[in-house]
Amino acid sequence: MIVYKGIRKAAVKYQQEVACWILLMFFAICSQPLSSLSATPLKKASLILLWSPQSQFAGYYVALEKGIYQRHGIDLTILKGGPGVSPVLALQQGDADFAVLWLTTAFGHRVNGKRLVNVAQIIQRSSMMLISKKTSGIRTINDMNGKKVGLWQGDLSIPPHTLFDKYGISVREIPQSNTVNLFLRGGIDVTSAMWYNEYHVLLNSGVDADELNTIFLQEQGMTFPEDGLYTLEKTVQKDPALVDGFVRASLEGWQYAFAHPDEALDIVIKNMRQAQVPANRTHQKWMLERMKDLTVSDKNEFGTLKPQDYEAVGKIMRNQGRIKSYPDYATFTWRSDARK
Amino acid sequence: MQHLPGGLMPGSKSIVTRLILVITLSSSLIFALTLGYNYYQSRIILEKELENNARNLAMSLVNKVESELVSVSKVTEGVARSLETGRYSEQELHSLIRNTVAGNAGIYGSCVAYEPYAFSRTNRLYAPYYYRENGTIKLIRLETSYKNLPYLYWDWYQIPRELGKSEWSEPYYDEGGGNTLMSTCSVPFYEEHGGVRRLKGIVGADITLDSLTELVSSVKILKTGYAALLSRNGMILAHPLKGAIMNETFFSIAESRQEASLREIGKRMIRGESGFVFYRSLVGVRSWMYYAPILTTGWTLAVVFPESELLEHVRTLSMTMAVMGFGGILLLTIAVVSLARSITKPLRSLVAATKLMGSGNFDVELPAVISNDEVGVLTNSFRLMVTSLKEYIKNLTETTAAKERIQSELKVATDIQASLLPRLFPAFPDRPEFDIYASMDPAKEVGGDFYDFFFIDHHNLCFLIADVADKGVPAALYMMVAKTLLKSEGQRLGEPDLILSYVNNILATDNDSCMFATVFCAILDTRTGEVRFANAGHNPPLIMTSAGIQYLAVQSGFVLGPIQDIVYKTESITLQAGDTLFLYTDGVTEAKNPGEELYGESRLLHALQCAPKEELCDLIHYIRSEVRAHAHGAPQSDDVTMVALKYRGTVADA
Incomplete structure (x- = not known):
């Protein structure tokens, strides 16, 4: 019986060994394709936005949600912007690798020695408007002379200031917050507004479009391209592949968002809820539609900063004395294909 | 049944x-x-x-909400006025603010925010804020606690500042301040400095929306009816759609539903109007809504009654x-x-x-008339009709019977008339010298035509054809008289002219009805073939000889009957063996076809030429059939009578 027992033990042991080997081999086979895929592990990167989550940034949220950044080898973190957050500072301090900035902002900081590089241009034109109530009788820029005009502080006031300078008028500048109530209650005569945002907020506060006089800055020659993707020069030099992947993924995200607006809105609203900011789907839908108008104005130029726009903004700002000089287009922008 | x-x-x-x-x-x-x-x-x-x-x-x-808001407004206004009139040290200012919060349960927090350098020349901004937290009253300084935007640019500060009057703010989340959803009543306060009134700052008193929305949300109407609260911008503050609160405005919902009418209602609301409307509510139910403004804040309160539950x-x-x-x-x-x-x-x-x-049974019992309604009248009418019908049928039966009797009598008369005419042919089988054949077809039951032939003596055969004017019974009766007279007088007198004259005189006597007859009377001497004849207005007969057929030229003479003492003339011809005399009445030549065309004498002549001539029987039948063919179904209007006599000569001749 003892012999038998011993044999039996040995048999069991043998069986266990075999099982172990089989398991090992199984793992080896299974992990083969996995290890080859993750041969280059995902690079960590972060993007800081200009404002809190909304459809203005739908492309990035969609690209992240749909795994487009991951497909381009990037493990991206999106840092939300908002009042009091400076994307330039975040770039400089290394809190973020990429930032959404206006061209005017980037210009200003570049002149101040911050080596910002434009890697993609999303909004191809100015979407800023100056809006007054028809009852105020203000119809033209000249009518605004001496009137109370609400302006956002900082770089966002550059285009309207430039416009007022061009017309040689002086307005009573009132700093404007991120609500439209000051204008609605009559605290100011003219308000600054983004076509994709405040203009629609006004409409959804019960003001009809035909009760308003609207002036697009773009139509007044203020051809300031707005949202662009920026990074520091050193980031480009250190890892051009990362920058390339980031740009491609971001643009792909935008294309997906425009092609699937409902899904894109779901993703944006989800992010807004997470950030605990008021989420109004109707408003976000409007914003996404306007983003499409502003971004895809010229299909061939999708995602690129046009040299003529660049030069125009540079000249305007130099003439205004905001900057003494500006770098040439090739230095300021970086395109992976241009480098190759 | x-x-x-x-x-x-x-x-x-x-x-x-x-x-x-x-x-x-x-x-x-x-x-x-x-x-x-x-x-x-x-x-x-x-x-x-x-x-x-x-x-x-x-x-x-509205009154409940309003009373809370008004009391807050008054308190805030009071603080502002006391800041304008009195001089407050920092400590006094703090206790004023603190007491304002502590003494008014409706006030969540209160602050006094100063214009730049208005509180002290050294510090640009100054804004102490007292608010409730966990049952105690806490102090924070808004100039430092508002991280992202200085208090100068918050709506609660900026709007009354720019407008120079008290304002209730749009509900907002006071991040960095009270950290809750609130609305602020802001009152600007001023200082007089060398005759110039200058803004010194803003007094703010906050109410949390919780208490208001709880009040509004607690209203239950029927099963699913509700009350709702909207801000001055149409923002939804209290509503059963929790997700819409502070996210959606009345107008964004109108836009997403693409309902212009909903937007119109919203516009009336934010204009401060009140009204009663039937609409599809924000929860998508057909409902009635009454909305009224909360004047203090410019908000709108609405009560919604679902139609289905109400009805x-x-x-x-x-x-x-x-x-x-x-x-x-x-x-x-x-x-x-x-x-x-x-x-x-x-x-x-x-x-x-x-x-x-x-089906003809008129003895059916009609239902008894119970009431005098239309059916009763109809039944009576039927009864009357049945009686009339019965009467009529009875009359008809009688009339028919009478007619039948007359018919049968006429039939007898026809038979009698026919039997009067010699009908047995050959009439004289023992006399080979001649053949004679005759036929009479009356137009009616009895006719006025007749013929006759008889021997006056052993050699002389008298034969005649006559036509009494008119037809029917009167003609038949006249014919009886005429025939009887002609036969009796013929046998007595033996000459045609005498016979006719004599008979005429008899007929003309007492001839009140003015009847008359045409007669052709002839006597054949069977030994010689000589025929003596006299005519009283009758159609001339035809003679068929071996040379041909022709009408016999005879004197026409006057008809028998109307006038007395007419003199007739006897003429004579001599028949050769084989010659035939053909006598007829005008029924033959005046037979009409449907086109009213007479048969005529020429047709008769032609027919006789074509007719078989050997047997008189065949001859007459042939003519009769020709006449019938001509009539072609037209009714016979006159009696048709024909007599044919063929002379064969004496036995010695033969």
Whole structure:
């Protein structure tokens, strides 16, 4: 019986060994394709936005949600912007690798020695408007002379200031917050507004479009391209592949968002809820539609900063004395294909 | 009764069916209209009543909210005024603010925010804020706690500052301050400095929205009705749609639903109007809404009554009425059926009776008249009709019997007349010298034509043909007289002219009816073949010799009967063996076809040429058939009589 027992033990042991080997081999086979895929592990990167989550940034949220950044080898973190957050500072301090900035902002900081590089241009034109109530009788820029005009502080006031300078008028500048109530209650005569945002907020506060006089800055020659993707020069030099992947993924995200607006809105609203900011789907839908108008104005130029726009903004700002000089287009922008 | 329903099968539109159809349908229609009108009117009454109720409910809510807001406004206003009039040290200012919060349960927090350098020349901004937290009153300094935007640019500060008057802010989340959803009553306060009134700062008092929305949300209307609160921008502050609160405005919902009318309602709300509307509510239910402004803040309070719940009682009532009405119509139908049956029952028995009548049985008993209605009248009419019909049929039967009797008598007369004429051929089989054949077809039962032949003596054969004017019984009677006279006088006198003259005189005597007859009278001497003849107005006969056929030129003479003492002339011809004399009446030549065309003498002549001439019988039958062919079915208008005589010569000649 003892012999038998011993044999039996040995048999069991043998069986266990075999099982172990089989398991090992199984793992080896299974992990083969996995290890080859993750041969280059995902690079960590972060993007800081200009404002809190909304459809203005739908492309990035969609690209992240749909795994487009991951497909381009990037493990991206999106840092939300908002009042009091400076994307330039975040770039400089290394809190973020990429930032959404206006061209005017980037210009200003570049002149101040911050080596910002434009890697993609999303909004191809100015979407800023100056809006007054028809009852105020203000119809033209000249009518605004001496009137109370609400302006956002900082770089966002550059285009309207430039416009007022061009017309040689002086307005009573009132700093404007991120609500439209000051204008609605009559605290100011003219308000600054983004076509994709405040203009629609006004409409959804019960003001009809035909009760308003609207002036697009773009139509007044203020051809300031707005949202662009920026990074520091050193980031480009250190890892051009990362920058390339980031740009491609971001643009792909935008294309997906425009092609699937409902899904894109779901993703944006989800992010807004997470950030605990008021989420109004109707408003976000409007914003996404306007983003499409502003971004895809010229299909061939999708995602690129046009040299003529660049030069125009540079000249305007130099003439205004905001900057003494500006770098040439090739230095300021970086395109992976241009480098190759 | 068994074959009665044949005429009243369902499907054939019997009176009963039509009655049921018409009465049931029209009463159903009337009932449906009444029910519909009732529902409509109830709805209107309900709507009117509802408007009052809704207004009262809304106004009581508005007053509750308003009273809270007004008290806060007053307190804030008081603080601002006291800051303008009195001089407060920092400590006094702090206790003023603190006491404002502590002394007013409705105030969540309060601050006094100064213009740059207005509180001290050294510090640009100064804004102490006291607010409730966990049952205690806490102090923070807004100039430092607002991280992202200085208090100068918050709506609660900036709007009253720019407008120079008190304002209630749009509800906002006070991040960095009270850290809750609130609305601030802001009152600017000023200082006089060398005659110039300058803004010194803003006094703010906050209320949390929680207490207001709780008040509004606690209102329960019917099952799912509700009260709602909207801001001055149409922002939804209190509503059963929790997700919409502080996210959606009335206008963004209108836009997403693409309802211009909803936007219009929203615009009326934010203009501070009040109204009562029927609309599809934000939760998507057809509802009535009364909305009224909260004047202090410019907000709108609305009470919403779902239509279906409101009209539930009316609908139940209408349903009950519908069921009752249906039952009523059913009863009505049954009543109509029985009534219709009672009305049509005598009609049906009448139908049964008349049906039998139709098949000729007039002795059917008609149903007894129970009431004097239309059916009774109809039955009486039928009874009258039956009596008349019976009478008529009886008369008809009698008339027919009389006519039949006359007919049979006429038949006898025809037979008698026929029997008067010699009808046996050959008439004289023992006389080979001649053949004679005759026929008479009367147009009516009895005719006026006749012929006769008889021997005067052993050698002389008298033969004659005559035509009495007119036809029928009078002509036949006249013919009897004329024939009898002609035969008796013929045998007595033996000469044609004498015979005619004599008979004429007899006939003319007492001839009141002015009847007359044409006669051709001839006597054949069988030994010589000589024929002596006299004519009294009769058609000339034809003579058929071996040379041919021709009309015999005879004197026409005057007819027998009208005038006395007419003198006739005897003429004579001599027949050769084989010659034939053909006598006829005008019934032959005046036979008409349907086209009123006479047969005529030329046709007769032609027919005789074609006719078989050996046997007289064949000859006459041939002519008769020719005449008939000519008539071609046209009714015979006159008697047709023909006599043919063929002379064969004496035995010695033969």
